[in-house]
Amino acid sequence: MNPVESDTPLSSHHDDHPHVPGPSLWPVGFAVGIVVLLVGLIVSWWIAGLGAIVALVFAFLWVRDLTAGTALAEAPEVEPEGAAAPAAGDGAAAAVVAGEETERYPRSRFLEISTLGIGVIIGGVVTAPALGFMVAPAFLKQGTKDIDVGPIDEFPEGKYVVTTFTADAAQGTVSRRTAYIRYNGQLNGLPSFTIISNHCAHLGCPVQPNGPLDNAHTTHYKDVRLIPSISIAGFGCPCHGGQYDTEGNRVAGPPVRALDRYSFSIRNGHLYLGTPFSVSHVDGAGATAQIHKWPFAFPGEHVNGIESWLYPIQPPH
């Protein structure tokens, strides 16, 4: 004897059938469409469009399959509690009678909704500032202060100086950062500097100079430490092997763009680092280099090309 059959009270009950969608091949087509769309994003526009169309068509078929034959439309109306007073009689008949006799908008219903509503309002009033306090400070008052890294004659022409400074004195050592600063000589009568951030454009590890440093001639200005270099052939990242040339252009490895740079100003003969910015690539070298400059972005984010569409809005840095 089959145990399911022996279990008559269960199998005869209409709840016994699992509410699972029937077998359908449409999701497979949908998945194929998505894959074609993603491949198309890299390869070519018309392949992406084709994938989008395939995905949309199969998504429509799939949804139509899912919604066909569901019992959602047949769900019985739940009898409101206020109208259930004469429940002793026949259910359907009583409901009809009660519906005619009772008020359209019973008092109990009003109290129910107002209690819930007040609860929602109180909950919102308490939660909103707490959530705001959790999120907002990460985005407000970001900006950077200009940092004095010392007199400009600390920076010999044509050689990088490894400059480590405290970005925010109030934060302490956690805000220690390093920039590679090279004096390029005069351009149109004004001093030119190349100031490269050491944050790798792959995932933010500290890039290291590829070449010997002149540690013996390390100098300090306030809490800024300046280590001159002997000769630097580029920069390399110890984490995942990203390599950059002397202008910060990516030459190998996973980085998606060139190294970030700092804007600068010169006041009273001192070099000040300003706001950092991102760079897609640099043409040329030194004072006459063409820097393709973009708003500051997190490491790993494309700043130009098709992939930059993935990051349409940047948080206020």
Place this chain on the structure above:
Amino acid sequence: MATQKLTRSQQAQQAILYPVDWLEERSGLVGGVRYFLFRKVPGDTNWFQTLGAATLTAFIVQALTGSILAMYYKPDPNTAYASIQNITNNLWAGWLVRGMHRWGASVFIILMFMHMGRVFLFGAYKYPRELNWIIGVLLLAMGLGEGFTGYLLPWDQTAYWATVVGININGTAPFLGPFLAQFLQGGTYINADTLSRFYAIHMLLIPGAIFALIGLHLYLVVRLGVTSPPWSKEAAGTGPLNGKVTRPARSGLTRFTKRGSSR
């Protein structure tokens, strides 16, 4: 009261049962616990089905050792590393409790994946248990979040740079990635608040969510019953269950029956 004189063992039994009865009469908790512990499961459950309970145990160990470590740990950039050194080297059994938490974290993650694999291979995610699979996936994500936030807390070079890389991986997610990264580090760069932020998430936010989700997870396990293994003869209707009304295994079959009807 009984007029008859009770024997010594009867007296002892009454003394033990009195507080239990007192609690049961006022709360029904004893019955609830008995119901949870001695509920019916299929007769052919497998040792692999203990992995969920093992994961729960691992989480309780993490919660307990973590709470105690929090008594000595200082989530401040200037003192965090020193406080970890103090826990490891100076405090009595500090190395042990920290080690339990450190290695227990890996055990917890491994057990979660093994439990997940068991559920997958047994087909225990199928109707009507889909919701419990979804809750389980949320729990897995929460567990990985605990691993990520906990990794920063020792505040050494490994912790710092692993977190830099982890946050920036989050940052490369399309559209909201940059916002997620900036939210996680509490600013454009990792700063003095990032450590306490991770500590709060690690200590309070995620564990609270995990406790709530484990409650839901267990509720659904009890409500829906335990599945038989896929090779079960009972579930296939050809095993010893067939024709024997006394076997209470019906509650654990893959098909959900009306509550109470099978117990």
